[in-house]
Amino acid sequence: MLKLKSVAIDTYKENVAYLHRDCPLYRSEGFQALMKIEISVKNGDKTVIAVLNIVNDDSIIDVDELGLSVQAFQQLGQQQGSPVCVAPARAPVSLAQVRKKIAGETLPKSSFELITRDILENRYSKMEIAAFLVACSHSGLEREEVLYLTQAMVASGKKLSWGGSLVVDKHCIGGIPGNRTTMIIVPVIAAHGMLIPKTSSRAITSPAGTADTMEMLAKVDITNEQMQQVILQHNGMLAWGGTAKLAPVDDILISVERPLSMDSSSQLVASILAKKIAAGSTHLLIDIPVGPTAKIHHTREAQKLRKMFEYVGDRLGIYIEVMLTNGSQPVGNGIGPALEARDVMKVLKNQADAPGDLREKSLRLAGRILEFDPDVRGGQGYAIARDILESGRALEKMQDIIRAQGEPEMEHPKASLVFDVRSDRPGYVHQIDNLQLAKIASLAGAPMDKHAGVDLLRKTGDKVGRGDILYKIYACFESDFQFATELAAKQNGYSICSQPPPEPEMFLV
Structure with a gap:
């Protein structure tokens, strides 16, 4: 028996236990660092599995104590000092x-x-x-395996139900910095009267996910009950799926994918569809950007991914449409949570300096979702979406959602360090490297530092002179600032040519 102690360490989705090296249990039972142990409460049925770390510092753990990380301590649900039993955990059968x-x-x-x-x-x-x-x-993974993984992930958590109503959703597979269309689409669709319970992940490999950006405006870690209340009142929400326990295995997998910068197509399909099905969606629009520095490089790859989405969706009873979009450059101007939230609000407020590409893409995608409504004729969706935005109804709906979810309580430090990245030659912007700009924004501190990131002043097709500012780098800390500016100095991500490029098509298919 050992005394329980909470060690205030956030181990992010992993249960970790701490045992003193001089603990008699450690010496007699042959426990080793990184082995898994089972912790149980005397005369109780509550057990927790954790990875064991060995401690040499008496100020962290005494010889008669067992320390647990924040997550593990919460799962065990006992008071400080409670007696616990410790035993080696069985190896997972799977x-x-x-x-x-x-x-x-x-x-x-x-x-x-x-x-x-x-x-x-x-x-x-x-x-x-x-x-x-x-x-x-x-x-x-074979397509049947993707189906099985999706089903298993859905079964791992709760599932929301909306009483047989038409429930729509939209998801982009990622890989394009900015591209915060979801935060414009949701209030447009909700203002029309359709249900759109949007749950989003935090960034995996990008400088910001939808949940990271929405967190600048409202709470995103809300419970299932709060989600249902917001939806029933306002038809839409923009929340993080983690606290709602929707396909929770997916969040654990993402916590490992993030540091490894992994995002395989089969895992991507299972992850997206598991969350949407758990959220009770019946109709889903998938945005697959295609471009030389996007996640998907060629149309043939996109078509293969489209078939995978449609195959799994058909068998799980969710209607899916896939749109292939131009992924040759970032969408919007800001890259990073605060900068992207600024762009979104400019579009919703119909400001003259709102990013035109973000506005147009959002309206086109929203228009297609509106056409899921049997009362909307094909081809009319775009005009309806534009009217909802221009009338101010989308902004009003977004403000309703923000109030219902609760405004954020945390104050985020401003980015006091700013660096101008300038063109070294005159000409026209031919290409912008999505990966390079995302990497620079991430090195600057995004998404952990909400106000860090990159603000684009020039997009593809723009004419620039020598010394003109291409973009600004924002950082909160000197070390991040140095990393980001050094990378930008080596390769700023912009290709400048003497002749203007052809006008790109926003939608490929």
């Missing part, structure tokens, strides 16, 4: 299935159910989760 996937075998539905169950119960360390993700990415 690891044998992971090894089969590493060897290139195709797994049945039962294997994915076992794997996701063990991950949800914290029986996997992050190393073991990484092995599963790499196996799925390297060996690839």
Whole structure:
């Protein structure tokens, strides 16, 4: 028996326990660092699995104590000093299935159910989760396996129901900085009267996700009950899916994908559809940007991904339409949560300096979603969406949603460090490297530092002179500022040519 202690360390989606090296239990039972242990309460049925770390510092843990990270302590639900039992945890049965996937075998539905169950119960360390993700990415998943993984992820958490109503949603597969169309589409659709319970992830490999950006305006970590209340009152919401326990295994997988910068197509399909089905969506519009520095480089890749979405969607009873869009450059001007939120509000307020590409793309996508409504004739959606935006109804609806979800309580430090990236030659902007601009914005501190990022002053086709500012880098801390500006000095991500490029098409298919 050991005394329970909360160690105020956020280990982000991983249960971690801390044991003193001089603890008699450590010496007698052969515990080792990074092994998994099972912690249980005496005369209780509550147990928690955690990865063990060994501590040498008496100020952290005494020899008769067991420390738990923030998440693990909350899961166990006991008071400080409570007596707990510790034992080696059994190895996850499903690891044998992971090894089969590493060897290139195709797994049945039962294997994915076992794997996701063990991950949800914290029986996997992050190393073991990484092995599963790499196996799925390297060996690839057959379309049936993507279906099984999606079903298992949906079953891992709660599922919202809206009483058989038409429930719409929209999702972009990512890879394009800015591109914050969702935050404009949701209030437009909700103002029309259609249900759009939008749950979003935080950034995986990008400088901001929709949840990160919406968090500048409203609380996004709201409960299922709060979600349902907001939807019933205002038809729409913009929330983070993590606290609502919708497909929670997906959030655990994302916590490992983020530091590895992994985002395989099969995992992407399962992740997106699991969240949408758990949120109760019946109709879904998928935006797949295509471009040389986008996540998807060629139309043929996009068509293959489209078929995967449609295959899984058909079998899970969700209607899916896929639109291929031009992903040759960032959408909007800001890259980073605060800068992207600024662009969104400019569009909703119909300001003259609102980014035209963000406005137009949002209206086109919103128009297609409006045509899911049987009362809207094909081809009329765009005009309806434009009228909702220009009349101010979309802005009013967004303000309603913000009030209902609750305005953010946290104050974020402003970006006091600013650097101007200038053109070294005259000409026309031919290309903008999405990956490079996203990397620069991330090095500047986004999305952790909400006001950090990149603000574009020139887009493809613009004429520039030598010394003209292409974009500004914003950072809150000197080290981030130095990293970002040094990368921009090596390669600023802009291609300048003497002749103007051809006018790009916003939608490919």
